[in-house]
Amino acid sequence: VKNAAGFDLPKFMVGSAGRFGAFVDLSFKVFPEPRAYVTLKAVFPGLGLVLGAISSLFTAPNEMDVLDLEPLADGRFSLIARLGGLSSALPGRIERLQSFLYAKTEAVSHEVIQAEADAALWQQVNAFAWVEDGLSLVKVPISPKRIPLLENVVHGLAPRRRYTAGGNIAWLAVSDIDSLDAVLNTVNLPGVVLFGPPGRPFIGPRPGVSLARRVKQALDPSGKFLEI
Template sequence: MTAAGRPDGGPERAAVVRPASLEELARLVREARRVLPRGGGTKVRSWEAAPAPPAGGGRDAANPWAADDVLVLDTTGLAGVVEYDPAEFTVTVRAGTPVAALEALLAEHGQYLPFDPLLVDAGATVGGTVAMGVSGACRLRYGGVRDFVLGVTCVDGEGRVVRAGGRVVKNAAGYDLPKFLCGSMGRFAVLAELTFKVFPRPEEFLTVVLACPDVAEAATALRALYRSPLEPHALEVAAPGVLDGLLPAEVAPAAPTEPAGSAYLLLVRIGGPATILRGWADRVIECVREATGRPPAAEVLAGAAERRLWTALRELAWAGRRDAGRADGGPLLRLYSRPALMPELDALLDRHGARRLHSQAATAAWVLFPDEPAWEALLPALRAAAVPALLWAGSGPWPGGYLVPPAGTAVAQALKRVFDPHGRLPPLPWEEGV
């Protein structure tokens, strides 16, 4: 065991232990009073932002997660491939395996994870990716992480080893626990092993970059593409200035009649055989022309420059790589929305001075504030619009994760009592009573 400091540089508050086996993991959970699971440390760690213990040490009765006997379980000791059959398109790995290592293995066989994991270069692990349940922009075509998890082995809050799902694609035995644990953020169980289905990687990708003078036209173009038979891999809308420095100058189109840099940029990523992609890109542009009634300002990005753009988006480079290890500046939020709400949501966020990237065909959004927003006005507006808000990095009025909780909190509270009746694992990520 080694001492661990608080992420804000404050006093030591917990011990870190790195189990090397499933049996050791289960024993540590059974023996601990409070357990904080941790993978690569690239995702939300808001539960670690609890106040420091009192000056005299001991346990803070009002906040048990500020106690000095909290055990941080570093799952990176549980790493490696358990089973991989490229012909069956399934792979089983331990939870502490870096996503980068898994992607490299799959690439050797022309396969990949279509849900587009985040923060791969920053050191994200497989278990942390599933525990957060947040996929990247290219999950649009084939689905998110929960659609690719076939089986799990985990340890619940009582230290019991639980296995669910299987290692084959056609598996329908019992309650779909693997999907339930996607996005659970370590509140119900500590993930130890996971099985994924994987897909063949497209031969090539192209990205059509379209400039729109305002968010209304961007929403119109996005809706037309989403409803078309073109099946793009990603549809992202960046507000003015968000992609500055990420796009080469020659492929940063300007909207007609608008000053340079003031356009909303719609990114349309397509993938498939190299021989058809140029024609596919032309169909994307024609679809937008028919929807908006005028030829759009468009450029096509290919090759290394195209790959660099999507790597930068995956690593949250536009927000200064706002992972949990670099939470400086204003807060970064992940919102869950609806395409029809994009203009209204964009106007609300603009009034609060936020930089915003509407993701996954505007079903989600990344929102970066230069400093603390007026929470007392912002959060009620998001609640009224039924837009859940996850605090990804920085500080907020509630340190539990969700500033506006998702639906189904009553179900989560009931299952929390089953999987973690003594509260060894972190509390549910929203304010009590919600």
């Protein structure tokens, strides 16, 4: 939440790697957890088709808790939508979503995941179980329109990757963080290293550094926290 002066401080803190300060007292707006969840996986022959499906879903009245994009080993892409709500309402909602994808997109197959299988799937996703030991994990803010560009330039690195938040966040797991840094610089995409070697939380370009330094001077005039 914003503080009394109207500054949205949490947005400065997210991804800052402790450069601005530390929260010691927090308040949260809490929403009720859905009674049940169900997940729909739809497979598409190529990237352009799955991105078209994402665009169609955003312009239709489909309420989803999660919309992820996962590249598959055979070159196809999986679109993963998770819906939450009342158990009695979910079958109808998932059926409408399936009908929409069949009618409006080029999906070649669908799979519905429910109950314990749904919970196990998202527990693995949230724990980054798909990231192999020894790999560095990098979070890259992006937009769906720029995903094809990123896919092209990271091809040589063969990263494990996943796109979340409707294609607005890329997660890249790589063995060579320096090569990924160079690639991100070529396409002007910043990255935050979440797992990896110590001492280097930021890779790629760093837009807004001058503003961040002025904010840091205001929040941390004594320089008690790490430099920007």
